[in-house]
Amino acid sequence: MRINTVFxxxxxxxxxxxxxxLKTRPMSAGELAGHFDLTKPTLSVHFNKLRDAxxxxxERRGTSLIYHLNMSILEEALSGLLGKKDQTP
Amino acid sequence: MRINTVFxxxxxxxxxxxxxxLKTRPMSAGELAGHFDLTKPTLSVHFNKLRDAxxxxxERRGTSLIYHLNMSILEEALSGLLGKKDQTP
DNA sequence: CACATAGTTAGATAGATATCTAATTAGTGT
DNA sequence: ACACTAATTAGATATCTATCTAACTATGTG
Known part of the structure; x- marks a missing residue:
């Protein structure tokens, strides 16, 4: 996990x-793109950065690419900044 | 709190x-600058962005400016991304 | 195989960010 | 008032980032 890439x-x-x-459910690239006033190539670049992180x-599903959220990386990165290694609640 | 400014x-x-x-203790601008291979003006710009966020x-102490960490903003920003409004542990 | 659909990659460009040197402000002491 | 130290702001420049259009790749269907 590249913490710099994540942030x-x-x-x-x-x-x-x-x-x-993506917190509500996985979505295709096209569906996600529909929520923004940007071109698909631009969104594609954003997807790549999120995927790199x-x-x-x-996941490919026919002609569509379905994007899933990966919460755990987010939590890892944040606990790295916030505190000690193991902070069991 | 400008979430965009924080991130x-x-x-x-x-x-x-x-x-x-700053997690260990408050430090002056000069002391902080000593930890990096960058000029003071460059660090000063970084301080400003952290202060804006x-x-x-x-806090001024004589000729020195002492920087203190403000954890709570960090936690606010993160819980904004991670989940619901109130997530009492 | 030809065509349509979904999405990405490539290349160009405008705008934002980080960095430096030089000049300026603020506080302390002589 | 002058000099000294700590730190900032200003201005210039190099680099990075976001965005677009055009071209390409992959998958499914008649």
Missing amino acids: EALSHPVRRQILTL ELVAV | EALSHPVRRQILTL ELVAV
Whole structure:
């Protein structure tokens, strides 16, 4: 896990919005793109950065690519900043 | 709290390192600058971004400016991304 | 196989970010 | 008032980031 890659990925509002959208359920690239006033190639670049950070995982389903949220990386990165190694609640 | 400002501030490794240094104790601008291979003006810009995001607070002590960590903003921003409004442990 | 659909990659460009040197402000002491 | 130290702001520049259009890849269907 590249902590720098994770925080860079989180630094753009569109990418955080994508993560928020994926909190409800997995979505295809096209469906996600429909929520923004940006072209598909632009969104595709954002998807790549999220994937590089492992904040999302991809699964092909026919012609569609389905993006899934990966919460655990988010938690890892944050606990890295916030505190000690093991902080059992 | 500008969530965007907070995440932008967190996106640079030097700024995250500054926060980590401040976890142990408050430090002056000069002392913080000593930990990096960058000029003071450059660090000063980083301090400003952290202050804008309210991730740190400043207190003047004689000719020195002492920077303090403000954990709560970090937690707020993160819980905003991670989950529901109130997630009492 | 030809075509349509979903999505990505490539290349170009405008705008934002990080960094430096030089100049400025603020506080302390002589 | 002057000099000294700590730190900031200003201005310039190099690099990085986001975005677009155009071209390409992959999958499914008649």
